[in-house]
Amino acid sequence: MSDNSSNGDRPIIPGQVASWLGILAFVFVAIFVIAYAYVAFSPKTNSDIDRRLAEKALRADTESKAQGLISTAGLNSDGTYRVPVDTAMSLIAADSDLLVKMRSYAAPGPSAPQPVALKGDAPKVADEEVMKRGLAVYSRTCVACHQPTGKGLPPVFPPLAEAPIVNDDPTLSIKFILHGLMGPITVAGTTYNSMMPPVAGLSDQDISDVTTYVRASFGNNSSPVSVEQVKAVREANASRNTPWTTAELGLK
Amino acid sequence: MSQDNYRQLHSSKSDTGSSLPVRLFFASALGWLIISSVLGLIVSLKLQQPSFMSGCEWFTYGRLEILQRNAFTYGWIANAIFGVNLWIMSALARFQFKDTWLAVLGWLGWNLALTFGLGAILLGHINGYALLEMPKEVAPALFISFLFAALWPAVAFVRRPTGHVFVSQWYIIGASFVFPVAFAITQLFVIWYPASGVLQALIHSWFIQNIQLLWIGSSAIAASYYLLSKESGRMISAYYLSTVGFWTYFLFAGWTAPATLLGGPIPVWIQSTGVTAMLMMLLPVIVLGINFFGTLSYNRGFSGAWNNTTLRFVLVGIASFLLSSVLNIIFSTRSLNAIVRFTDFTVGLQQFVNYGFVSMVIFGAAYYILPRVTGKFWPSAKLVHLHFWSSTIGGLGLALYLIICGYPAGQTALVSYYIPVIGFVLLQCVGHVAFAINSLVMLFASPRTPHDNTHA
Numbered sequence: 001m002s003d004n005s006s007n008g009d010r011p012i013i014p015g016q017v018a019s020w021l022g023i024l025a026f027v028f029v030a031i032f033v034i035a036y037a038y039v040a041f042s043p044k045t046n047s048d049i050d051r052r053l054a055e056k057a058l059r060a061d062t063e064s065k066a067q068g069l070i071s072t073a074g075l076n077s078d079g080t081y082r083v084p085v086d087t088a089m090s091l092i093a094a095d096s097d098l099l100v101k102m103r104s105y106a107a108p109g110p111s112a113p114q115p116v117a118l119k120g121d122a123p124k125v126a127d128e129e130v131m132k133r134g135l136a137v138y139s140r141t142c143v144a145c146h147q148p149t150g151k152g153l154p155p156v157f158p159p160l161a162e163a164p165i166v167n168d169d170p171t172l173s174i175k176f177i178l179h180g181l182m183g184p185i186t187v188a189g190t191t192y193n194s195m196m197p198p199v200a201g202l203s204d205q206d207i208s209d210v211t212t213y214v215r216a217s218f219g220n221n222s223s224p225v226s227v228e229q230v231k232a233v234r235e236a237n238a239s240r241n242t243p244w245t246t247a248e249l250g251l252k
Numbered sequence: 253m254s255q256d257n258y259r260q261l262h263s264s265k266s267d268t269g270s271s272l273p274v275r276l277f278f279a280s281a282l283g284w285l286i287i288s289s290v291l292g293l294i295v296s297l298k299l300q301q302p303s304f305m306s307g308c309e310w311f312t313y314g315r316l317e318i319l320q321r322n323a324f325t326y327g328w329i330a331n332a333i334f335g336v337n338l339w340i341m342s343a344l345a346r347f348q349f350k351d352t353w354l355a356v357l358g359w360l361g362w363n364l365a366l367t368f369g370l371g372a373i374l375l376g377h378i379n380g381y382a383l384l385e386m387p388k389e390v391a392p393a394l395f396i397s398f399l400f401a402a403l404w405p406a407v408a409f410v411r412r413p414t415g416h417v418f419v420s421q422w423y424i425i426g427a428s429f430v431f432p433v434a435f436a437i438t439q440l441f442v443i444w445y446p447a448s449g450v451l452q453a454l455i456h457s458w459f460i461q462n463i464q465l466l467w468i469g470s471s472a473i474a475a476s477y478y479l480l481s482k483e484s485g486r487m488i489s490a491y492y493l494s495t496v497g498f499w500t501y502f503l504f505a506g507w508t509a510p511a512t513l514l515g516g517p518i519p520v521w522i523q524s525t526g527v528t529a530m531l532m533m534l535l536p537v538i539v540l541g542i543n544f545f546g547t548l549s550y551n552r553g554f555s556g557a558w559n560n561t562t563l564r565f566v567l568v569g570i571a572s573f574l575l576s577s578v579l580n581i582i583f584s585t586r587s588l589n590a591i592v593r594f595t596d597f598t599v600g601l602q603q604f605v606n607y608g609f610v611s612m613v614i615f616g617a618a619y620y621i622l623p624r625v626t627g628k629f630w631p632s633a634k635l636v637h638l639h640f641w642s643s644t645i646g647g648l649g650l651a652l653y654l655i656i657c658g659y660p661a662g663q664t665a666l667v668s669y670y671i672p673v674i675g676f677v678l679l680q681c682v683g684h685v686a687f688a689i690n691s692l693v694m695l696f697a698s699p700r701t702p703h704d705n706t707h708a
Contacts, residue, residue, distance in 0.1 A: 038441060
């Protein structure tokens with residue numbers, strides 16, 4: 001053994017103590033590793049988990065909205081995007097990369113977006129401008145439940161894609177958007193029994209745009225909806241302040 | 253190796269540097285053993301006569317019972333294990349302990365911290381977790397003292413001159429690292445920065461299993477291996493299996509924790525993990541059984557063991573180990589566990605391990621080590637016999653009695669029942685006093701004053 005020499009001076013840290021210090025270091029490293037692993041992998045309190053899930057859902061939602069907005073359908077003819085200001089602000093605040101993406105999509109040039117001319121009579125086929133505005137409204141208000149794909153989230157949120165209730169009479173869709181819908185309803189073989197809240201703050205123009213967009217997207221191929229149709233439905237139900245029920249409308 | 257021991261036995265008591273700390277650890281272990289025996293006597297008396305000493309808040313059942321458990325585990329078993337492990341490791345690794353003062357510092361710190369902690373328990377500062385009851389301020393002192401006192405076996409291992417590693421060394425090395433890690437982690441996440449809800453119970457049960465099986469248990473297994481081969485003068489039979497036993501033991505023992513929480517509000521898959529690990533413990537238990545009893549099974553080994561003071565204790569110890577382990581494994585299956593949980597059966601099983609196995613092996617080790625450390629012979633053979641029989645009947649008898657009475661109590665779901673244990677505890681007490689007189693005379697008496705029984 002190295003520390004067996006009895007006639008020489010003992011070193012400042014004798015060999016046995018040096019070994020002991022090494023073992024101490026090993027013990028502390030082991031404790032640190034286990035503690036770190038525990039802290040990193042242990043489940044947290046329920047509220048923590050809820051908050052994390054909510055954040056995750058919010059991120060996914062933001063991502064899907066952003067995808068909807070920066071796709072070519074949301075692009076104006078001059079290369080700018082149709083994004084409502086508040087939505088854009090919140091989206092950019094939530095996702096710092098979004099600004100970069102949008103800039104990369106955007107064509108260079110200082111030209112301001114052309115104001116969209118509102119037309120009293122809607123054409124038979126939805127024009128590009130209406131579709132863009134419809135997508136913007138959809139991405140702002142409908143996408144959370146009915147999803148960017150329009151396929152919903154069975155069995156909680158029904159699909160809009162190829163659903164007869166969406167494609168037949170536009171009056172129904174307008175009613176749902178204005179006042180909401182309650183009660184059981186079967187879409188594509190799945191029975192849904194949740195509540196659609198009324199979508200507050202949409203103008204007649206917005207509603208006509210979004211219904212037009214939905215009726216011409218996700219595999220749907222139905223006629224556009226005019227502002228007048230929306231206005232008529234709104235006026236006919238001006239005194240209504242409760243959601244529609246499926247029983248009332250004779251829906252199944 | 254036997255020549256080495258012969259030289260140690262017949263040379264002066266300061267032959268290896270480890271003799272001073274070993275003597276100190278044994279002396280304090282004896283003190284705590286006597287204290288915990290007296291406390292155990294009071295506690296069992298209070299079960300019989302609830303009004304006994306109930307006038308004073310300090311001596312209520314809740315405090316004394318916790319005090320007894322902590323004094324027994326951290327006082328008696330821990331100190332004795334420090335001494336036994338250090339001695340065995342010094343002998344096997346031919347370790348000349350030069351920096352003895354560090355271990356003595358650890359001994360001092362451990363016992364002072366323990367005294368403060370137990371005093372705090374007596375005053376009512378109690379945490380609600382078994383074996384973590386001492387106030388949290390004591391824990392860092394215990395932890396650091398452990399590092400000073402009980403890592404020297406690992407140092408002896410690191411600086412060993414020979415290449416071969418004996419099976420006792422593996423178990424001792426494992427035990428040296430289990431306690432500080434398990435203790436620190438559990439203190440951190442149960443007492444200092446509590447984890448949420450059910451996780452505390454899980455971590456705590458992990459701690460208990462680590463302490464019981466991997467620290468105390470593997471130290472006692474190491475001593476059993478060492479003493480069996482030394483005293484019987486034989487090779488451990490089927491020695492090649494001991495590697496399997498060691499690794500499976502250390503692999504599965506830590507995972508058995510959830511099996512002690514069966515039926516609790518923890519996820520079922522965690523409980524199943526615990527039960528599975530418990531069943532896998534059959535593997536090391538079988539290996540240890542083959543090693544232990546195989547060694548004694550030929551050439552009149554058992555009668556030889558019975559006529560040897562040390563081996564007689566170790567024999568009872570390893571028999572208790574196998575029996576209690578098998579019972580533990582069988583009764584960790586869900587249907588059987590449902591019967592015995594919360595009954596005296598589990599208490600008896602713990603007594604079986606802590607006393608029948610660990611304490612008996614430590615007694616045997618003391619009968620082997622103390623003469624070699626002090627250079628004297630045991631003063632009284634009659635006291636040794638008294639110790640053996642009263643400890644065996646008192647300790648093992650109590651364990652079996654609780655197990656046998658606990659099972660029907662669980663079957664009939666008796667809400668309140670009482671099992672008188674005072675006789676067994678009294679018998680244990682007598683044995684411990686006999687052991688203490690014998691050892692203390694040996695440790696402290698100079699040849700001219702053989703009746704000086706005080707201890708430091």
